[in-house]
Every structure is written in structure tokens, then in C-alpha cells.
Amino acid sequence: MDNKNDYYSNFTLSQEDERTEATALSISDRKRVITIASAGEIPICLYAKTDGEIIAVDSDIRQLYLSQLKYTIVKRIDEIDALRFLGYKKIESSERKNIFDKLINIFPKDLNNFWKQNKEYLYEGVVHTGRYEKFIIKKVKIFNFLFKNAVRQFLLTKNRAQRQVAFNKHFNRWYIRLFFKIIFHPRIFARRGMDPRSLKQRNKNQSVGLQYFNKLRNFCVENPIDENYFFQMHFSGSVNKDSCVPYYLTPEGVKKIKGKKDEIKWIHTDVISYLKHSEEKFDAFHLSNVPDWLTQEKFNELLEEVYRCSEDKARVIWRTLHVNYDVPDKLKKYFIRDEQQERNLELSDRFPFYQLNIFSIAKDC
Numbered sequence: 471m472d473n474k475n476d477y478y479s480n481f482t483l484s485q486e487d488e489r490t491e492a493t494a495l496s497i498s499d500r501k502r503v504i505t506i507a508s509a510g511e512i513p514i515c516l517y518a519k520t521d522g523e524i525i526a527v528d529s530d531i532r533q534l535y536l537s538q539l540k541y542t543i544v545k546r547i548d549e550i551d552a553l554r555f556l557g558y559k560k561i562e563s564s565e566r567k568n569i570f571d572k573l574i575n576i577f578p579k580d581l582n583n584f585w586k587q588n589k590e591y592l593y594e595g596v597v598h599t600g601r602y603e604k605f606i607i608k609k610v611k612i613f614n615f616l617f618k619n620a621v622r623q624f625l626l627t628k629n630r631a632q633r634q635v636a637f638n639k640h641f642n643r644w645y646i647r648l649f650f651k652i653i654f655h656p657r658i659f660a661r662r663g664m665d666p667r668s669l670k671q672r673n674k675n676q677s678v679g680l681q682y683f684n685k686l687r688n689f690c691v692e693n694p695i696d697e698n699y700f701f702q703m704h705f706s707g708s709v710n711k712d713s714c715v716p717y718y719l720t721p722e723g724v725k726k727i728k729g730k731k732d733e734i735k736w737i738h739t740d741v742i743s744y745l746k747h748s749e750e751k752f753d754a755f756h757l758s759n760v761p762d763w764l765t766q767e768k769f770n771e772l773l774e775e776v777y778r779c780s781e782d783k784a785r786v787i788w789r790t791l792h793v794n795y796d797v798p799d800k801l802k803k804y805f806i807r808d809e810q811q812e813r814n815l816e817l818s819d820r821f822p823f824y825q826l827n828i829f830s831i832a833k834d835c
């Protein structure tokens with residue numbers, strides 16, 4: 471692939487917490503799940519947590535190649551240290567090169583050919599090479615430099631009460647809000663950090679930086695730092711311990727993935743058109759924050775297809791940051807919102823920057 475950018479694709483580490491998605495979907499009971507591939511973590515973790523079938527779609531082929539890379543490494547290859555090769559932990563790029571040289575003979579041919587042409591991203595540790603990830607890591611370096619003392623004090627905290635106090639004292643400051651407003655200013659963010667399509671529908675009167683800042687409290691306070699791989703990856707570029715990783719990379723997750731006979735189906739398509747042409751029924755829908763990328767009209771179309779392709783009692787989750795679309799009137803009685811679960815999961819979510827939207831589908835009412 472001819473890639474003129476210094477980044478591989480839009481996202482190389484899914485910014486969604488697989489625990490949240492798995493709980494919302496009640497994944498262990500599901501038989502057929504449709505999921506957005508994105509950077510791969512969610513479909514692969516859901517696959518490890520269910521006996522059901524997983525269909526992962528994405529409109530961007532690079533996200534699928536990345537997801538398949540992660541999946542193949544865990545599913546088929548025993549010899550390599552996936553955490554370090556993928557970049558969750560640090561190693562020299564020369565070591566990654568040595569690992570990749572060995573993988574060439576083991577990878578399926580199409581994956582092999584693709585990654586041979588894009589190997590420089592693998593040598594960097596692919597989870598750091600997304601447009602969003604590269605943008606954030608640079609900004610975090612500036613943040614750590616400008617607010618050294620605040621960060622140091624915060625990292626010394628040992629429990630929730632201390633994190634709360636440290637957050638209020640050191641982070642909840644006008645100059646940190648200003649920092650957020652500047653770095654996430656849409657003119658900067660949409661050019662360097664985020665696919666502009668995801669910001670197109672946003673409310674122009676709201677500051678994106680303040681939206682992120684307002685969720686920062688939950689990110690910093692609600693979950694222990696040493697159990698949150700998102701926090702660690704954002705602040706230091708690697709996880710602190712091998713056990714603090716997405717489920718698919720834990721020993722238990724790896725064992726489950728290797729033991730499963732069926733495969734994840736990876737499909738390069740737009741989710742709306744996929745559902746439109748589908749005669750299959752699903753009992754779980756993971757829609758990522760695709761609604762942020764859609765107009766209200768397209769969102770309505772998506773939900774109509776979700777409804778048409780759903781089993782009774784199917785579970786649905788999507789996330790939103792920029793839009794606040796309501797379920798269209800004609801579908802309202804079929805989409806039963808689980809507000810209690812939304813509130814609970816928003817508190818335990820390890821990447822709590824999005825609003826959760828969780829529903830059960832009632833077919834016969």
C-alpha cells in the first residue's frame with residue numbers, strides 16, 4: 471500500500487473498553503455478534519468471551535489488516551511475545567524486525583504481503599502508529615513536561631480517595647482546561663489527530679477539548695491506574711505489567727482463542743450496507759462510535775437495519791462523543807434503553823470519554 475502518511479491508520483489501539491462492551495452485550499450468551507473491527511481489540515476480546523460467531527466489519531481496509539494481524543498472532547503463533555511485538559510493551563525496533571522476519575514464513579500469504587509492504591509500522595510497535603495514537607503521545611509528552619509536578623503527585627496516589635483529591639488539586643485547573651481546549655481544537659485535531667469525518671456532526675458551540683476534559687475526572691479517578699492499560703499507554707506509552715492488557719492478550723484469553731474451532735469473519739464493508747444486504751439475524755451489535763460519523767438520517771437508517779436484522783432480546787451498544795441522536799420515533803418501542811447499566815458501566819469503563827448507549831431489542835411488542 472502506498473502510504474504517504476507518517477501514521478499507519480486512524481486507530482491502532484481500540485479506544486473502547488472490551489469489559490464494558492462484553493458486559494453490555496451479555497456476550498457469553500450470544501450466538502451471532504456483529505462488531506466494528508476498528509483496531510481489533512473489541513472483536514478479538516468478544517470472540518474470546520463467547521462461543522458464538524463473530525462478524526467484524528470495517529469500512530477501512532487498513533483497520534482490518536491490523537485487526538487480522540493481532541488475531542493471527544494470538545490464534546496461530548506460539549513462538550512470539552505478542553505484547554512486545556505489537557508495542558504494548560517496549561523493545562528495540564531491531565528486535566521487532568527479528569520477530570517479523572520469523573513471522574514471514576508463518577503468516578497467511580495475503581497478510582504477509584501486506585505487512586511486508588508496511589513493515590516500518592510493525593518495527594515501531596504497531597499500536598503506537600495510529601493517527602490518534604501518534605497525536606496523543608506527542609501531546610502527553612508536552613503535558614508531562616508542562617505539568618511535571620501535577621503528574622508526579624497524581625502518580626503517587628494509592629487509592630480512589632487520594633486520586634480524587636489529587637485530581638481536584640492538580641488537574642482541575644483553568645490552565646489544564648485551556649491546554650485541552652488548544653490541543654483538541656478541531657482545526658488542529660481534525661488535521662493531525664482524528665479522521666475529520668468523526669468530527670463533522672459535532673455541535674460547533676461545544677469545545678471538543680472541554681468535552682474530553684470533562685471526562686478526564688472519571689479516567690483519572692474511577693479506576694486504579696495500575697489496572698488501566700489505557701491510562702498507562704496514554705501516559706507512558708506502554709503497560710506496567712504483562713497482566714494489565716486487553717483480555718485477548720492475557721494467558722486465559724490466549725488459551726480460549728487458540729481453543730476455538732471457528733474463526734472471526736473479517737469483512738471490508740460499510741456496516742449499514744452490510745446489514746441492508748444481510749438475511750442473517752444477530753443477537754448482539756457492537757457499533758463502536760460509528761454514530762459520531764453519521765448524519766441523523768444515516769443513523770436512523772442504521773438503526774432500522776439493526777432492528778430488521780435483530781433477534782428478539784438482541785443487545786446493542788454504541789458510544790457517542792459528538793452527537794446525541796435519539797432513536798427514531800417509529801423504532802422507540804423496540805429499543806429498550808438500559809439506563810441503569812449505562813450509568814454503572816460509565817463509572818467502571820477504563821476509557822470513559824464516550825457516552826454509552828445500551829439497548830435491548832423487543833421484537834414482538
Ligand SMILES: C[S@@+](CC[C@H](N)C(=O)[O-])C[C@H]1O[C@@H](n2cnc3c(N)ncnc32)[C@H](O)[C@@H]1O
Pocket residue numbers: 480481483484485486506507508509527528529530533739740741742758759760763
Ligand atoms: C467509529 S471509529 C472510532 C474509533 C473507536 N472509538 C475505537 O475505539 O477505535 C471505529 C472504526 O469504525 C470504522 N467505521 C466508521 N464508519 C463506519 C461504517 N459506516 N461502517 C463500517 N465501519 C465504519 C472506522 O473505519 C474505524 O475503524
